[in-house]
Amino acid sequence: MDPLDESWRLAKKQNTLWLRARMIQAIRQFFYGRDYLEVETPLRIPAPAPEEHIDAPPSGDWFLQTSPELCMKRLLAAGYSKIFQISKCFREAERGHLHLPEFTLLEWYRQGIDYQVLMQECEELILHVASALEKGDVLFFRDKKIALQMPWKRISVREAFARYSPLSIPEALEKDCFDEIMACQIEPRLGFDQPVFLYDYPVEFGALARAKKTDPAVAERFELYMGGLELANAFSELIDEKEQRLRFEKAQQARRTAGKNIYPMPEPFLESLLSIPESSGIALGVDRLAMIFTDSDTIDEVVTFPPETL
Numbered sequence: 432m433d434p435l436d437e438s439w440r441l442a443k444k445q446n447t448l449w450l451r452a453r454m455i456q457a458i459r460q461f462f463y464g465r466d467y468l469e470v471e472t473p474l475r476i477p478a479p480a481p482e483e484h485i486d487a488p489p490s491g492d493w494f495l496q497t498s499p500e501l502c503m504k505r506l507l508a509a510g511y512s513k514i515f516q517i518s519k520c521f522r523e524a525e526r527g528h529l530h531l532p533e534f535t536l537l538e539w540y541r542q543g544i545d546y547q548v549l550m551q552e553c554e555e556l557i558l559h560v561a562s563a564l565e566k567g568d569v570l571f572f573r574d575k576k577i578a579l580q581m582p583w584k585r586i587s588v589r590e591a592f593a594r595y596s597p598l599s600i601p602e603a604l605e606k607d608c609f610d611e612i613m614a615c616q617i618e619p620r621l622g623f624d625q626p627v628f629l630y631d632y633p634v635e636f637g638a639l640a641r642a643k644k645t646d647p648a649v650a651e652r653f654e655l656y657m658g659g660l661e662l663a664n665a666f667s668e669l670i671d672e673k674e675q676r677l678r679f680e681k682a683q684q685a686r687r688t689a690g691k692n693i694y695p696m697p698e699p700f701l702e703s704l705l706s707i708p709e710s711s712g713i714a715l716g717v718d719r720l721a722m723i724f725t726d727s728d729t730i731d732e733v734v735t736f737p738p739e740t741l
Contacts, residue, residue, distance in 0.1 A: 447725045448735065468513065474519060475496070480700075481697075488532070499536070500712070501697055530730065537720075550585070561579055570724070572722075577625060584627045639669055663715040718734060
């Protein structure tokens with residue numbers, strides 16, 4: 432690598448990296464102002480959550496975390512009622528213009544609320560950041576205008592399939608193409624004029640989310656989309672130890688069938704579910720949020736060193 436080219440590449444990022452730093456500062460100010468405790472949990476863990484399509488990089492006999500979720504929920508069980516963390520996370524075989532194998536997540540958890548309340552808090556967070564960055568209530572991303580005025584749109588997965596999918600949800604589940612339809616037919620259409628919450632996923636796609644009492648076929652899960660980007664993933668937390676164990680066992684079997692690494696069962700987390708009150712939690716991609724606020728085409732533009740430059 433030519434040192435001059437490398438210096439030029441890094442120098443071009445200064446404005447973007449300054450804005451990213453101010454964005455992260457504003458995120459912290461938002462949570463400090465609401466009496467959230469900022470926590471730090473280990474990056475290296477003995478057992479990640481068994482999920483069929485998410486692979487944790489090995490680190491000796493342990494693993495690099497794909498999310499701080501399990502440790503943060505153990506803090507909920509210990510009585511921490513409002514917590515947040517900005518953390519490095521790692522996933523194998525994730526690289527593209529929106530994906531990095533090492534990336535930054537914001538996660539926050541709060542006792543005593545469900546996913547509907549969390550939607551509003553998510554709106555308020557991003558409006559706070561936009562104000563701190565002097566962006567006003569309108570963003571421009573990929574030549575489109577995104578209006579931030581509350582309330583944001585809320586669309587059920589069932590409604591999104593009726594609008595945009597060639598198949599119904601039962602047909603997509605039967606043909607094992609739900610994720611493909613989401614990625615190719617639905618997600619690219621969401622969040623261009625205004626941010627959109629896509630909510631109530633089939634329970635099969637709510638790994639750590641509780642089933643809806645009024646409709647057990649769906650999970651109390653939402654994702655936030657802005658400018659066609661999936662920005663956040665949130666749940667009303669599943670706190671039934673037996674049900675969570677069954678879901679993990681099913682995911683382990685799917686991983687075994689696919690020839691993937693089988694993780695140890697995260698027993699301390701499962702045991703903690705017996706003590707967690709009703710809570711909700713959310714993971715928001717800090718790198719992707721920086722893309723939106725800087726109107727960047729790729730995730731490489733908003734991090735200092737993409738892996739290929741190391």
